[in-house]
Amino acid sequence: MPSDYNCTAVDIYPTHVISHTLTGSHGHLIRLPMLFPFKPGQVAGLTLNDTIPVRIYSIAGSDFKNWIEFLFDVKSQGVLTPKLAELKAGDRIFMSKPFGTFVADERPAYWIAAGTGVAPFKIMADAGLYVNKYLIHGVGESKDFYFREYFEETLGENYIKCCSRDNSKDCFKGRVTNYIEQLPALPADINYYLCGSAEMVIETRDLLISKGISFENIIAEIYF
Amino acid sequence: MQKQALFGKTPDELKTIVKQLNLPAFTAKQLADWFYKKHVSRFDEMTNLSKEVRQLLEDQFITGLTEPIKVQVSVDGTKKYLYRSLQGKYIETAYIPENDRHTLCVSTQVGCKMGCFFCMTAKQGFQGQLTAGEILNQIRSLPERDLITNIVYMGMGEPLDNLDETMKSLEIITSDYGFAMSPKRITVSTIGIIPGMKTFIEKSRCNLAVSLHSPFEEDRKKLMPIQNVYPLSEVLDTIRSYDFSRQRRISFEYIMFKGLNDTPRHVKELARVLNGIRCRINLLRFHPIPGTPLQSSENITIEWFRDELKSKGFMTTIRQSRGQDIEAACGMLSTKELLNKKTD
Numbered sequence: 147m148p149s150d151y152n153c154t155a156v157d158i159y160p161t162h163v164i165s166h167t168l169t170g171s172h173g174h175l176i177r178l179p180m181l182f183p184f185k186p187g188q189v190a191g192l193t194l195n196d197t198i199p200v201r202i203y204s205i206a207g208s209d210f211k212n213w214i215e216f217l218f219d220v221k222s223q224g225v226l227t228p229k230l231a232e233l234k235a236g237d238r239i240f241m242s243k244p245f246g247t248f249v250a251d252e253r254p255a256y257w258i259a260a261g262t263g264v265a266p267f268k269i270m271a272d273a274g275l276y277v278n279k280y281l282i283h284g285v286g287e288s289k290d291f292y293f294r295e296y297f298e299e300t301l302g303e304n305y306i307k308c309c310s311r312d313n314s315k316d317c318f319k320g321r322v323t324n325y326i327e328q329l330p331a332l333p334a335d336i337n338y339y340l341c342g343s344a345e346m347v348i349e350t351r352d353l354l355i356s357k358g359i360s361f362e363n364i365i366a367e368i369y370f
Numbered sequence: 371m372q373k374q375a376l377f378g379k380t381p382d383e384l385k386t387i388v389k390q391l392n393l394p395a396f397t398a399k400q401l402a403d404w405f406y407k408k409h410v411s412r413f414d415e416m417t418n419l420s421k422e423v424r425q426l427l428e429d430q431f432i433t434g435l436t437e438p439i440k441v442q443v444s445v446d447g448t449k450k451y452l453y454r455s456l457q458g459k460y461i462e463t464a465y466i467p468e469n470d471r472h473t474l475c476v477s478t479q480v481g482c483k484m485g486c487f488f489c490m491t492a493k494q495g496f497q498g499q500l501t502a503g504e505i506l507n508q509i510r511s512l513p514e515r516d517l518i519t520n521i522v523y524m525g526m527g528e529p530l531d532n533l534d535e536t537m538k539s540l541e542i543i544t545s546d547y548g549f550a551m552s553p554k555r556i557t558v559s560t561i562g563i564i565p566g567m568k569t570f571i572e573k574s575r576c577n578l579a580v581s582l583h584s585p586f587e588e589d590r591k592k593l594m595p596i597q598n599v600y601p602l603s604e605v606l607d608t609i610r611s612y613d614f615s616r617q618r619r620i621s622f623e624y625i626m627f628k629g630l631n632d633t634p635r636h637v638k639e640l641a642r643v644l645n646g647i648r649c650r651i652n653l654l655r656f657h658p659i660p661g662t663p664l665q666s667s668e669n670i671t672i673e674w675f676r677d678e679l680k681s682k683g684f685m686t687t688i689r690q691s692r693g694q695d696i697e698a699a700c701g702m703l704s705t706k707e708l709l710n711k712k713t714d
Contacts (some may be wrong), residue, residue, distance in 0.1 A: 199533070248599075326605075351485075365591055
């Protein structure tokens with residue numbers, strides 16, 4: 147049933163799908179025209195019509211001129227992702243202007259992500275902010291290391307892959323928090339950027355604090 | 371397949387249902403009356419419906435009403451009720467009596483997604499949305515129901531992240547067909563979900579409370595991840611675009627953290643960012659939670675902070691901490707321990 151209280155309170159702009167690619171075991175990359183400038187790390191709202199509440203997604207890729215990309219996986223109980231998963235090139239879609247302040251800079255930092263939470267770090271790396279960065283990415287299955295080849299090339303040994311279900315080569319077997327737990331020490335004077343589900347962010351944040359990281363050095367983006 | 375619950379449906383929703391059952395349209399109003407005016411708990415109590423209709427409803431639906439399964443009583447008279455949701459999850463509700471003001475603090479979600487650093491509910495993550503009926507059940511099934519003077523949506527969860535059900539519950543609470551409570555006695559709290567705020571302000575006449583906790587955007591980021599999505603400046607711009615000069619009230623919640631947000635520069639910046647907004651500021655003590663290295667400001671600092679804001683023309687109060695001994699105070703509600711509990 148259409149919502150009586152849907153979020154039409156967001157300004158959305160019509161556009162279309164340029165391409166829709168499947169990635170990993172259940173990831174989707176949709177490419178849209180770049181309607182507005184943005185800062186790497188920002189999000190945008192997407193919807194298909196004014197009866198479906200706008201949902202927020204991190205911008206995951208761009209040529210910074212003509213197109214931007216969004217990464218998502220389908221939530222079976224979700225209102226929008228099952229419909230986004232059916233989109234084809236040419237289909238109509240609505241997008242908000244990019245917004246948000248989850249943006250990095252050139253300073254050394256740890257990027258810690260789970261699942262599609264790697265998206266903002268991908269665009270930050272695209273923008274050249276990968277120098278002096280460590281990326282710890284946690285997934286369930288090894289084929290869900292989205293942008294794996296890109297990060298292997300860009301970050302080299304600063305790219306840590308954590309896989310909770312597969313025993314895959316070059317991956318740490320376990321979750322992101324298991325990996326962090328077994329680290330002997332962490333630099334206390336840099337920032338830690340977290341992106342993922344609420345559970346992952348909270349658990350990781352608590353763990354970092356227990357390892358001596360000040361909460362003031364932890365910046366989180368939660369998917370909701 | 372679980373039967374649908376009827377308690378918490380609006381008259382329009384009830385009309386759709388009775389039409390599907392080939393029942394007369396006025397049956398919807400009868401159902402609304404029984405649920406929201408006469409407070410029956412079972413279909414067989416709806417005596418102006420025929421036995422056949424009552425049986426039909428019994429066969430195809432549940433009322434959705436549940437009683438609290440546990441209550442804890444604080445030394446200060448606050449009560450914390452535990453409810454089991456229709457999905458078998460657990461939520462907490464706080465009843466706060468004080469002289470002639472009896473406030474019920476209701477939850478809107480099982481857990482919460484927002485990850486605020488100072489909140490125990492955040493630590494359990496998110497397990498599901500409550501329906502309008504489950505939100506209203508916290509009112510309806512409260513033993514002290516008839517004493518309630520005020521309702522605050524400040525329990526577990528972010529109400530505007532469950533917008534549809536929150537708005538439906540507010541409609542039923544404030545409508546003549548429903549509980550007929552004045553919107554002035556209801557406050558919905560949000561951490562600042564801007565699209566939801568706009569919808570709430572435009573479609574409801576209830577009061578709005580916004581969790582502020584720091585006037586400095588970079589500091590607020592570390593306490594509240596939502597700041598990365600909807601920065602405070604944009605939240606305040608949104609508020610400024612609406613008229614709060616009449617009966618509806620806007621208030622800002624400010625938890626006082628020792629050495630973090632309780633300094634003269636915070637008073638100054640708070641006054642600057644809120645300048646021109648006719649509002650109330652509620653200062654709250656921080657209630658320590660495990661694993662969070664924050665402390666509450668000293669009482670003398672909180673009182674000084676209040677006096678400073680008052681001297682700058684802001685109506686400012688210090689909220690009393692109630693129910694701390696039973697973990698019912700602000701930021702303490704959690705059903706994390708019950709997450710793996712088997713249900714009957």
